[in-house]
Structures are given as structure tokens and as C-alpha cells.
Amino acid sequence: MKVVVTCSIFPNKIVVNGKQLLSIPSNEADWKKWVYSSLNIEYPKFHKMDSLAKLAFLGISVLEQEIDFSTYKDEEVGLIFANKSSSYSSDNKHFINYTQKKMVSPSDFVYTLPNILTGEIAIFKKWYGENVFFIHKQFDIEFFIEQVEFLFNKGIKACLCGWIESNDKSEQASLFLIENVDGVLLKEEILKELIINKID
């Protein structure tokens, strides 16, 4: 098991493998859109995504600039994602729609499932692999590694793991790719530090 790359995105910075890649201006009204523009990607669907899916999309886009995903076949990457607040931001939007605005938007409703973000990654990368989404009280690196082991036992080549959160208080996307090759896994504390970088 080997950690190939880690990446964390916060409203003020992007950190890759523990080093700051980008600092995000604090006066940006829509910081995710700012990151999208600065990455020079052309993917209009981005604008239609909810905040959770946008965070996931930005995460995979940053990782793409770091490593070559084309070495994997379309079924070889498993997606293991988790967060605490599920699809809170979209739930809130849908809830306000029908309680206050007296309307219901189908596209807002569709995003009221957290696993939609893994669908967005799969669509973007044309990946047909295994997907799972968990609701967890907090980021737990051991739990992710357990899940990775399960998939590796079934012959999966790599797992893209992620903790993606979007609620009233915080937004964060922390992704890491683990390959099914020999290698010493970093100590859990170091790994945790690399993945869940604290906001300065």
C-alpha cells in the first residue's frame, strides 16, 4: 500500500503533498469558481454542481495536474468518500425551496445525496469502478485504510479516498490516492497531517 498523492482544498489555500500550491484571495466572493478559473479547466458542468460536487471536482482536477491517471484502466480506481454533514448545503437549499420559496427545483433535489459527488468524479474521469460514501463523525484515517484494504483484496489497483465537507461552518476537500503496490504506508499521524491540513 502506497500513498501516491495527497491534496487538500480550503477556502484560503490548496495544499498538495503537504506543501502549499496556491493561496486563494480572501476577498473572492466565490472562491471555488476562482480556483476553477485558475486551474484552466474547461468543464461547464462545474457551474451546475452543488458545493460538495464542486469541491470534489476541484480536488480531482488538482490531482490530475500532479499525477497521470491514464495509467489506470476505467475500472481500476475505487472511490471511497466520507463526510460528517452529508449533503447539508444542498439539503438546506431544497428545504428552503419548498418551505420558503414555495417551489421545488429538480436539480437542487438531485444533489441532496452525498454520493452524487462520486458520480460526478466517475462521469468526469469515465471511471466505472467501485464507489462508496460514508457518513462519519470525523475524519478517521484508519477507517479509510480499512476500506482500501477491502477493495485491494478484491483486486482493485488504486483507491481515491476523500473527506469532503460543506456546511454552514466549513468547506474542505481532502483527497488522497492509495495504490495497491508494495510500499510502507506513512505513519498514521503524518498521513493525517498531510491529508487534513489545518487552516492557518
Place this chain on the structure above:
Amino acid sequence: MDTNLKNVYLSYGALVTPLGNTVEENFAALQEGKSGIKKYTNSGFTNENWPLAKIEQISENRFDTLLRASFIELNQKVPRTIINSSNTLVIISTTKANIDVFPNDTFESGIEILKNELGVVNEPIIVSNACISGVVAINLAADYIRSEKFKDVIVIGIDVISDFVVYGFQSLYAISEQAAKPFDKERTGITLGEGVAIVLLSSEKRNSEFSVKYLNGSSSNDANHISGPSRTGEGLVRSIQKTLVRSHINKDQIDFISAHGTGTIYNDEMESIAFDRLTLNSKPINSLKGYFGHTLGAAGVIETIVCLLSMEHNLIFKSLGYSSIGTSKILNLITDTSQTQVNIVLKTASGFGGGNASLILIKD
């Protein structure tokens, strides 16, 4: 790849649906061909009278009440020594959990009830992967048993009816005005339902009279659209193929398929294409959505329990609501509940986010 997989046994935990409060009550209702679906006045966003499969005894706090209701049968079917063991894990499969209390943490109350009222020792795990959650949770439970991290895993599939979800599906024009008719020519959409189903996965046989083994399972994404089913059935085809390989089963050995079959035009069409591509057309197949409605995160677990009933009694249930084929590919839908040898079962699920999952069970 591990080819010598450890045994994983399944047994009944609990089943509370509009059709009954126990596995036995549900079994009796299924045999009679009863549906739990009824029309409810003003259940829609603009006061439509949508059909729903609602548990009428529950008046408020639906999620917590329903979860607690399942403990009565669970305590009868699963010994306390297993429920309260440190070698037992609980996995909850749910899409929206206690959405009634939104904007509070909707996933918290279930965990607290399990720990405080049922005395579950280990922190429960929550799988929230749309409509494939139940099958994914059972697959995960088997992974935990095979890794020897736990001796028993209790999988709880649960979701309740809420305005939140009903209005949402209504905005997608996905709700049928009549009870859902999966795979039928006249189908126009889903009927939402609610329920809780509990299945126990164990490293040892927990039921001496009747025993079913879990072989293997998988999931696969369509990589196509976040809410529209794939036009080619690609994800479902791939998931079933992976599950067959991992189970060391030839597709001809399958006796019966428990399909997802929601009753929407596009989902059922997608499933028919997938089964056709795998030349599984002639296998007896059903959807249980005409009995229970679509119970979202509970569906995979409810339907797996019904698979166990089919295996125990060699009885396959008619696909309620179906009368003539309405998909482009012909499937062998079960039109009469009938006796037949059921040794190997394929269970599938598909859902939003492009997810597809499957698993195979075998009679021991």
C-alpha cells in the same frame, strides 16, 4: 485476488414495513400478494394525492420510532450476546436518515439510539450511497467478516417518508399516480415507501434449521449521468460481471434475480438492457417495489430478506403491478407466486449518482 474466501452466513434480523412488523408477517402478506401502497390525500407539494407505502401506526418522529420498532423483533431473532458483543459491528444503510429534524444533524439520532437503547458496543458505520446503499452495506458487512475484524455484522436498512423526499421526486416527475408497476407497459414512475430491515451476517451459522451463505458482491458506476440511468446499462452489467467472477459462479447457475425495478420508464429500461446484455433474460425475475414501494436506503436490505424467504421456502414472489412487458428487452417476470427450487440468487440495485451494486447468495 483471494480465491479461498471465508464463509459468511446470513440470517433474519427484523422487518418492519407497511405489510407487517415481523419477517413472518411480511412473508404472509407477500404470499397473499398484498400491497402496502395506498393513496394519501394532500401528500404532494401542490396537494396531489400520491400513493405511498406508509407505515400508518407511526404518527411522528418517523425515523427514530421506526428504528426502535425494529428492536422488538431483532431482540427475538438475534441473541443479546451477539447484539451487545464487542465482536459485532452495526452498519446502517440510509439515504436521508432522520430528515424530519433537519437542519439538525440528521444522522446523529440513529447512532445514539443504537448505542444507548440497544447497547451496541462499537461505533456504527453509516453507508449513504443513494438507492444502492443496502446492497453496498451488505457487501461491506461481508468484507468485515472475511477480514476477521468482526464475527457478526448487523446491517440495518432504513428510510422514512418525508415531504423533503416526496416533493423532490415530484419535481423530477418521477412519482406514479397509481401504485408503481415495475417493468410494466403502463408504468409511469415510482411509489415512495418506508421501512426498516435488519439482516445479520456472521462468520458462523446462527440458524441451525436454514442457512444461506453470502458469496460475493460489487459495485460499479455508470460514469454517465448523476440522475439519469445509463442507456446501455453499463454500470449494472459491469457490477454483475464482477460479482459473478468474484463468486465463482457461472450465470447459468442463477435460479432467480431480485431486480431493483423502480417503475420509472428509464430505470426499468436500463435494467432490461443490462440483463439482456448478460443473457439473463430467461431467469425468473421480480421487483418488490409494487409491495413495499421504493424504500431507498432500506430497499436493498428489505429485498435481501425477501431473497432469504424465497430460498428458505423455495417460493418466488410475483412481480406485483406487472402484467405485460414494457421494456425493449424481454425479461422473464414472475407473474404468479410459485414454488421452485431457489439455490442461488442474484440481487441487484441501481441509483442516483450512477451507482449500481449486486450480490449473490447461495443456499448452504
Place this chain on the structure above:
Amino acid sequence: MSELKEQLKAQIIEQLNLENLTPADIKNDMPLFGEELGLDSIDALEFIVLLEQNYGLKITNPSEGKDIFFSVDSLAAFIEKNKA
């Protein structure tokens, strides 16, 4: 009519989150569900919401929408025709 069409284009961009586009990118006769805009089945349902929210027009069956949502021209014609 042309004012209505310009207004519609802005509303389409807003309702469907087409932030990458400006009203000038949407031509009056351009098929909305053609290659250019990349709209899908959910967007078609969002058009129903748009018509109801902004013009008080109700479409009960999504299949009716097919011709109405064909282009900005057809949308504008539908609104004109059904205006109270």
C-alpha cells in the same frame, strides 16, 4: 418580443447555472437541447420551474415541454400565446 427573448436568455442562464455563457451565446433559433449548450433531462425539468416561477405558466406533463423548450423562439412564442 425581442425584449422577452433577452430576458429569457438571462433567466435560462440563471436557472440552469450556465455561468460559462452570456446571453449573446444563446441564439434565438438555436436548439437548446442540441450540442452547443449540453443541456440534459434535468434541465428540461428546470424549464418547467422557470416558466412557473417567472411567468406563472404551468406545464403538467414534461412531454409537452419538448416543443416548447426547443429554442428561445419557441419559448417566447409559448409565453406570448399563454399570457393572461
